[in-house]
Each structure stands twice: as structure tokens, then as C-alpha cells.
Amino acid sequence: MNSVNQAFQNLSFADIEVGQKLPGLDIDVTTELVVAGAMASRDYQDVHHNKANAQKLGSKDIFMNILTTNGLVGRYITDWTGPLAVLRKVNIKLGAPNFPGEVMKLSGKVTDKSEQDGQSLVEISVAGKNSMGNHVTGTVVVALPQDSMPKE
Amino acid sequence: MSDQNNNSENKELEALMAETIGVKIGPHKSWDPVNQPMIRHWAEAMDDKNPRYTDPEFAAGTEEGSIIAPPTMLQAWTMRGASWKHAPGTKERAADQPYVLDILDDHGYIGVVAVNCDQEYFRNLVPGDDISHYMEIEGISEQKQTGLGVGYFVTELWTFVDQNDEKVGEMRFRLLKFCPPKEAPKAASKPAVESDDKPKKALRPRPGMNKDTRFFWEGLKEGKLLIQRCTSCQTLRHPPTPMCPSCRSLERDAVEASGKGVIHSYVNMHHPDLPAFDASPNPVALVELEEGTRLVAGLIGIEPEDVRIGLPVQAEITQCDDELALALFRPVSEK
Numbered sequence: 001m002n003s004v005n006q007a008f009q010n011l012s013f014a015d016i017e018v019g020q021k022l023p024g025l026d027i028d029v030t031t032e033l034v035v036a037g038a039m040a041s042r043d044y045q046d047v048h049h050n051k052a053n054a055q056k057l058g059s060k061d062i063f064m065n066i067l068t069t070n071g072l073v074g075r076y077i078t079d080w081t082g083p084l085a086v087l088r089k090v091n092i093k094l095g096a097p098n099f100p101g102e103v104m105k106l107s108g109k110v111t112d113k114s115e116q117d118g119q120s121l122v123e124i125s126v127a128g129k130n131s132m133g134n135h136v137t138g139t140v141v142v143a144l145p146q147d148s149m150p151k152e
Numbered sequence: 153m154s155d156q157n158n159n160s161e162n163k164e165l166e167a168l169m170a171e172t173i174g175v176k177i178g179p180h181k182s183w184d185p186v187n188q189p190m191i192r193h194w195a196e197a198m199d200d201k202n203p204r205y206t207d208p209e210f211a212a213g214t215e216e217g218s219i220i221a222p223p224t225m226l227q228a229w230t231m232r233g234a235s236w237k238h239a240p241g242t243k244e245r246a247a248d249q250p251y252v253l254d255i256l257d258d259h260g261y262i263g264v265v266a267v268n269c270d271q272e273y274f275r276n277l278v279p280g281d282d283i284s285h286y287m288e289i290e291g292i293s294e295q296k297q298t299g300l301g302v303g304y305f306v307t308e309l310w311t312f313v314d315q316n317d318e319k320v321g322e323m324r325f326r327l328l329k330f331c332p333p334k335e336a337p338k339a340a341s342k343p344a345v346e347s348d349d350k351p352k353k354a355l356r357p358r359p360g361m362n363k364d365t366r367f368f369w370e371g372l373k374e375g376k377l378l379i380q381r382c383t384s385c386q387t388l389r390h391p392p393t394p395m396c397p398s399c400r401s402l403e404r405d406a407v408e409a410s411g412k413g414v415i416h417s418y419v420n421m422h423h424p425d426l427p428a429f430d431a432s433p434n435p436v437a438l439v440e441l442e443e444g445t446r447l448v449a450g451l452i453g454i455e456p457e458d459v460r461i462g463l464p465v466q467a468e469i470t471q472c473d474d475e476l477a478l479a480l481f482r483p484v485s486e487k
Contacts, residue, residue: 042231
């Protein structure tokens with residue numbers, strides 16, 4: 001018997017409609033987040049933790065690394081679907097940097113539903129926008145259970 | 153330098169680069185197998201509360217029967233970390249093996265910027281999985297003129313395999329190597345300012361305001377949508393002007409509009425995508441008020457694809473920020 005975490009909904013394939021919008025998620029980009037994300041992804045490029053060096057390279061501050069952006073996009077999707085979904089593809093295009101002090105507003109919209117190789121796949125277009133424009137745009141494909149409840 | 157020379161130089165460079173395509177380098181080994189502490193650290197950094205990553209009790213009931221690594225963590229396992237070294241067992245690129253990024257550096261294309269990162273996951277990783285990756289150059293574009301300078305787009309294909317040499321994931325990483333323009337580029341963003349880590353919100357553009365139009369904006373701040381009226385002939389007009397186009401009188405006052413109107417025309421603005429506007433694309437209408445004048449205004453409470461000419465709308469005076477109030481229009485549900 002599964003104890004489904006109460007904080008998550010568990011969306012199934014049938015629950016989802018093409019064109020449906022995801023609830024937004026605002027990410028406060030802080031120095032802590034940029035550094036914690038870089039360290040968790042074992043990315044020790046100095047532009048992700050050393051402000052003075054980042055400024056020498058013409059940047060105004062340290063900025064978020066790509067792996068953290070990936071992680072946040074993945075989280076945005078599974079926060080919405082619930083933990084029974086399985087991420088299959090995360091394709092992102094990078095734009096304006098995420099500096100500490102920015103708020104990245106994540107939004108998403110379901111763009112496709114399909115059944116392939118026994119999997120029920122949902123495609124979602126995602127954008128994460130900060131005060132300078134889109135930090136990230138992309139497409140995520142997630143496999144969802146057919147039914148609302150996990151198999152017992 | 154003549155174009156001819158340029159062309160032959162490009163041909164030479166492109167021939168050098170072409171030799172690097174399809175050469176598979178690796179494996180690059182992980183320091184540690186997939187493990188709970190690194191997963192927890194990641195989930196904590198991302199504030200990702202998915203119980204599949206950190207709650208063994210919940211995870212016991214899932215397909216894997218155990219916790220899984222966040223799929224987006226794929227690349228983290230084989231990262232070199234603070235030592236800048238891959239784990240033992242790694243086969244690095246041979247010193248004499250030409251590498252496209254080095255070749256481009258040598259030819260003055262010293263700038264680099266990541267453009268795309270496309271990841272695909274073939275199965276969920278569980279603790280104990282031992283991940284390695286191989287990397288090859290999959291493609292190199294023709295020379296491109298970009299906003300950053302002349303350059304080449306290079307696509308790397310990373311293949312991730314497990315302890316059984318089975319493919320578990322793939323990543324296409326596309327970057328631009330460019331030749332920075334001669335004059336030092338201005339810093340990409342505004343001049344360095346102390347960031348105070350406080351979230352900020354981009355503001356909508358300020359309206360142009362003068363003596364003739366001030367009443368309109370002041371009215372909005374008081375929650376009123378005003379229309380200018382000629383006090384000589386009573387004709388209403390918008391936008392505000394000093395002289396009545398009907399009788400040429402300079403005498404005028406303003407009346408408050410009901411805020412009821414219909415969409416006379418509209419656009420859904422796709423580009424540029426401005427940070428102050430939440431909707432993308434951003435629906436903007438020319439609204440014909442029931443009093444007869446028309447004004448340009450943003451639409452709220454409607455999907456861009458649902459906007460129609462003739463749709464009844466109602467003004468909603470909205471305080472956008474401390475200084476700016478605007479009349480935005482919301483569709484009226486048709487009974």
C-alpha cells in the first residue's frame with residue numbers, strides 16, 4: 001500500500017488536457033540557491049560561487065549554473081504532476097542569467113499528449129522568466145500513470 | 153583582409169574541425185555510485201520535496217522499490233568536482249587528439265556561451281548505479297553571424313551508461329564559440345550594483361504624460377476611467393488632445409466612463425517577451441467603450457487564443473505598482 005504524500009496531487013494521463021496551463025512557481029534566486037545548486041551538482045566553476053571572479057568576467061554577480069536550472073525545471077513539473085510521474089526528457093534553451101536578487105517565474109502549458117511504447121506521455125512547454133527576460137525556455141516530456149492511483 | 157582570404161581561412165578551419173566529429177571520448181567515471189546523501193543534498197538545494205527522492209518508505213511502493221535519483225541530476229554523477237579530476241578508470245582524450253573547442257580558441261573564437269541542453273532519460277537511477285559518460289562532437293554549424301559576434305555552434309553528444317554498459321541517458325549540449333567584437337563589449341547587464349538578494353519585479357513601462365494627458369492618468373489613480381469632452385459641442389474624444397477635432401474649441405473637461413465596451417480589434421504580442429507582463433503572448437486590445445471612444449488596453453482573464461472581435465469587456469482599474477494605475481479589460485461572461 002502506498003502512502004501518497006498529501007502535499008502532492010497525483011495527476012494521471014486522463015486528468016490532463018492539451019492547452020492546460022500549469023500553476024506558476026516563483027523561485028527567489030538567492031546567493032544560497034546559486035551556490036547550493038552549483039555544489040549539489042559538483043560544478044565548481046568560479047562564476048557560480050565567487051562574485052569577484054564573476055565580475056572580472058563582466059558579469060554583475062555570480063549566476064545560476066545550467067544543472068540547477070535543469071533541476072528546477074524538473075522540480076516544477078513533478079511538483080505539479082506528483083511523484084508518480086517519470087521525467088523522460090528535459091530540453092532547455094538558455095537566455096538571461098539568473099543573478100541573486102532575481103525572481104524566476106516559472107510557467108508551463110501542456111502542448112501534447114501521446115501513447116508511445118506503452119507509455120502515456122505528456123509534453124509541456126516551460127518558461128522561466130526573470131526581470132531581464134526568459135532565463136530558460138524549453139520542453140519537458142513526462143510519463144504519467146493511466147489511472148489516478150498507483151498500483152497496489 | 154579580403155573575403156577570398158577569409159573564405160580560404162574558414163575552409164581550412166572547418167576542415168580541421170570536421171576531423172573532430174564523431175570521435176567518442178571516455179569513459180568518464182563517477183567518483184561515487186548513485187547514493188542517497190548526494191540525492192538529498194540536491195533535493196535540498198532545489199527545494200524538491202518529491203518523496204521518491206528522499207522517502208524510502210514511500211519509494212518502497214514505487215516501480216523501482218527504492219528511492220531514485222532526480223533524473224535531472226544525470227550529469228552531476230560524473231562531474232569532476234573541486235579536484236577537477238575524473239575518477240580513476242577514466243579514459244581522457246589523448247593529448248594529440250584534436251578537439252574542436254581548442255581549435256576554435258586557437259583561431260580567435262575565444263568566447264563561449266551555452267545555448268541548449270537537451271536531456272533524455274531511459275531509466276531512473278537508483279542507489280548503487282555506477283554511472284560513466286562518453287562524449288563526442290555530433291555536429292558543427294556553418295559559420296554564423298550572431299548577436300555576440302561571428303561564431304560556430306557546436307553540439308556535443310554525451311552518452312551516460314551504467315555498470316553494465318547499458319545506456320541510461322543522453323544529453324545534447326549545444327554551445328556557441330564566438331569571436332568577440334574588437335571593442336570591449338559592454339557588460340552584459342547593468343553596471344555592477346550591490347545585489348541585496350531581495351526579489352524585485354520588473355515594472356511596466358511608464359506612460360508618456362503631458363499637460364493635455366495628465367488628467368487621464370491621474371483619473372486612473374483615483375480609480376476612474378475618464379474620457380475627454382469638448383465643453384463647446386459635447387463631443388467625446390480619446391486620446392486626449394488640446395483641440396476638439398469637431399468644432400476646434402479649446403474648452404474641455406472630462407467625464408467618467410462606465411468601463412463597458414467591446415473588443416474592436418486586438419493583437420497577441422509574442423515578441424519581445426517583456427518581463428513586466430505575465431502573459432506570453434500578451435493580449436492587447438483596441439476597446440470601443442459604450443460611450444463611443446476607443447482606447448488601447450491590456451486584456452486580463454482571457455487566454456490569447458480566446459480573444460475575439462466583438463467580445464464584451466469591462467474595465468478593471470488596476471494598480472500595477474506604486475506609481476502606475478491602468479485600465480485593463482476583462483471579458484464579461486455572456487449570459
